[in-house]
Amino acid sequence: xxxxxxxxxxxxxxxxxxxxxxxxxxxxxxxxxxxxxxxxxxxxxxxxxxxxxxxxxxxxxxxxxxxxxxxxxxxxxxxxxxxxxxxxxxxxxxxxxxxxxxxxxxxxxxxxxxxxxxxxxxxxxxxxxxxxxxxxxxxxxxxxxxxxxxxxxxxxxxxxxxxxxxxxxxxxxxxxxxxxxxxxxxxxxxxxxxxxxxxxxxxxxxxxxxxxxxxxxxxxxxxxxxxxxxxxxxxxxxxxxxxxxxxxxxxxxxxxxxxxxxxxxxxxxxxxxxxxxxxxxxx
Ligand SMILES: NC(=O)c1ccc[n+]([C@@H]2O[C@H](COP(=O)([O-])OP(=O)(O)OC[C@H]3O[C@@H](n4cnc5c(N)ncnc54)[C@H](OP(=O)(O)O)[C@@H]3O)[C@@H](O)[C@H]2O)c1
Numbered sequence: 001x002x003x004x005x006x007x008x009x010x011x012x013x014x015x016x017x018x019x020x021x022x023x024x025x026x027x028x029x030x031x032x033x034x035x036x037x038x039x040x041x042x043x044x045x046x047x048x049x050x051x052x053x054x055x056x057x058x059x060x061x062x063x064x065x066x067x068x069x070x071x072x073x074x075x076x077x078x079x080x081x082x083x084x085x086x087x088x089x090x091x092x093x094x095x096x097x098x099x100x101x102x103x104x105x106x107x108x109x110x111x112x113x114x115x116x117x118x119x120x121x122x123x124x125x126x127x128x129x130x131x132x133x134x135x136x137x138x139x140x141x142x143x144x145x146x147x148x149x150x151x152x153x154x155x156x157x158x159x160x161x162x163x164x165x166x167x168x169x170x171x172x173x174x175x176x177x178x179x180x181x182x183x184x185x186x187x188x189x190x191x192x193x194x195x196x197x198x199x200x201x202x203x204x205x206x207x208x209x210x211x212x213x214x215x216x217x218x219x220x221x222x223x224x225x226x227x228x229x230x231x232x233x234x235x236x237x238x239x240x241x242x243x244x245x246x247x248x249x250x251x252x253x254x255x256x257x258x259x260x261x262x263x264x265x266x267x268x269x270x271x272x273x274x275x276x277x278x279x280x281x282x283x
Contacts, residue, residue, distance in 0.1 A: 007162060011037035013077035015070050015092055016084035017048065017060075020109055023137040024081060027166030029057060030140070040073040071099040079105055079163055081131075086110040086279050093121035100126065105156040107131050107163075111182060112279030115149045115175050127152040129160055130178055132186045133167065142168030145181035183272035191268065196221060 012028060012035055014021045021041065028039055035057065042061045043049055049060035061069035074080050074096045084092055089110045100106065105127040108118050118128040128149040136142045144164040148157050157172070164170045173181055196217055203213035228235050243249045 005032065007033045007166070009033065009035045009159070009163065010078035011035065011040070011076055012079045012081065012163065013040040013042070013073045014081045014083055015042050015073065015096070016082065016088075017041040017043050018083065019135070020133060020137070021081070021083035023135065023142070024083070024109075024133065024163070024167055025058070026138060027140055027168075028163070029055075030166055033166050037076065037078075040077060042069045042073045070096050074099050074101075074104065076101055077104055079107060079159060081163075082106060082108045082110065084110070086113050087282075089113050090117060090121040093118065097121070097123050097126070103127075103156075105129060105152060105160060107160055109133060111186065112179070112276040114280050115147060117280065119149060125151050127156050129157070130175065131160070131164055132178060132182050133164060134185050134187075135189050137167035140167050143185040144168065144170050145178055145185065146170060146172045147175040147178045148172065179273045179276040180269070182276055183269040187272050191265075192221070 009028070014025060017025060025039065025041060027033065028035055039058045040061065041049070041052065041058060042063060044063045046062045046065060049062045052058040052060040059073075061073045063069045066072070070092060078101065080096070080100060082089055082092060089108055090113075093106065100122070106118065106122050107129045109131050111132070113130065115128055115130060118130070119126065122128050129152055130147045130149075131144050132146075133142045133144040137144070142164075144167070146157075146160060146164065161170050161172070171181070199217045200210075200213040203216055204210065208216065224238075228238060231238065239253070243253060
C-alpha cells in the first residue's frame with residue numbers, strides 16, 4: 001500500500017478492544033485506510049468505550065450496559081476479530097455465532113486457541129482464521145502470523161491479510177507452525193525488551209546515568225536493527241565486520257557464546273511453545 005493509495009475495507013468488528021484489539025484498531029484508523037461500512041468495537045466496561053466518543057469512524061458497544069453488544073457489533077461485519085483472553089474466546093463465539101453474516105470471516109488473535117476449537121465454537125462451516133500479531137503493531141511495525149481454516153475463501157484470506165498489513169508485515173503459515181511463530185515473533189518483543197533492560201543495567205554499572213545508558217542501548221538496538229534490514233546483509237556478516245580479530249567485540253561475543261546463548265534461546269522458544277499447547281489443551 002503506497003502513501004497515496006487508499007485501502008478500502010468492508011465493515012470490521014473487533015470484539016475485545018484491549019491492548020491488542022486497540023493496536024489493530026490503530027492500523028484501521030490510519031489515514032490511507034478507509035473502512036467503508038465502519039469499525040465496530042466491544043468491551044465490557046463503559047470507560048473503555050468512552051475513548052471513542054469523538055471518533056466518528058468507530059462505533060463502540062459495551063456489554064455491561066448492553067447484553068447484546070457483541071451480537072449487535074457483528075451483524076453485517078465482513079471480518080470479526082476476536083481479541084479477548086484465550087479463556088473467553090469460545091463462549092464469545094458461541095454467543096455471536098447466530099448473528100454472524102453468512103460471508104463473515106472470524107479471526108481469533110488468542111494465543112493457543114486452535115482452528116478446530118474456533119471452528120467448533122463458531123459453527124462447522126464458518127470461515128475461521130487465527131492471527132498472531134505482536135505489540136509493535138501499536139506503532140504499525142508489527143509482524144502477524146496467519147493460519148487459514150478450511151472454509152476460508154481466497155478473497156477472505158486476502159481481506160484478512162490486508163487488515164493485518166495495516167499494522168505491519170504478514171506471514172501466512174500452516175497452523176502447525178503458528179505456535180512456533182508465536183514463540184518467535186509473538187513473544188519476541190519481550191525478549192528484546194528484556195535484553196535492553198539487562199544491557200542498560202550493565203551500562204549503569206559501568207558508570208553511565210539512566211538517561212545515558214538508555215540512549216546508548218536503545219539507539220544501538222535501533223541502529224543495528226535498521227542496518228540489518230536496510231543492508232540486506234546477513235547478521236553474521238555484519239557481526240564479522242565489527243569483530244576485529246583479538247579485539248574488544250570478539251572478547252564480548254566469546255563470553256555470550258560460552259554462556260550458550262543459542263541453546264538458551266532454543267530453550268526459551270520450546271518453553272513458549274509448550275505453554276501454547278497447554279493453553280489449547282486447558283480449554
Ligand atoms: N497483548 C499481546 O501482546 C498479544 C499478542 C498476540 C495476541 N494476543 C492475544 O490477544 C488477546 C487479548 O489480549 P490483550 O493483551 O489485548 O488483553 P486485554 O488488554 O485484557 O484485552 C481484552 C479485552 O477484551 C475485553 N473483553 C473481555 N471479555 C469481553 C466480552 N465478553 N465482550 C467484549 N469484550 C470483552 C476486555 O474489556 P474490559 O477491559 O472492558 O474488561 C478487554 O478490553 C488474547 O487472547 C491474547 O492471547 C495478545
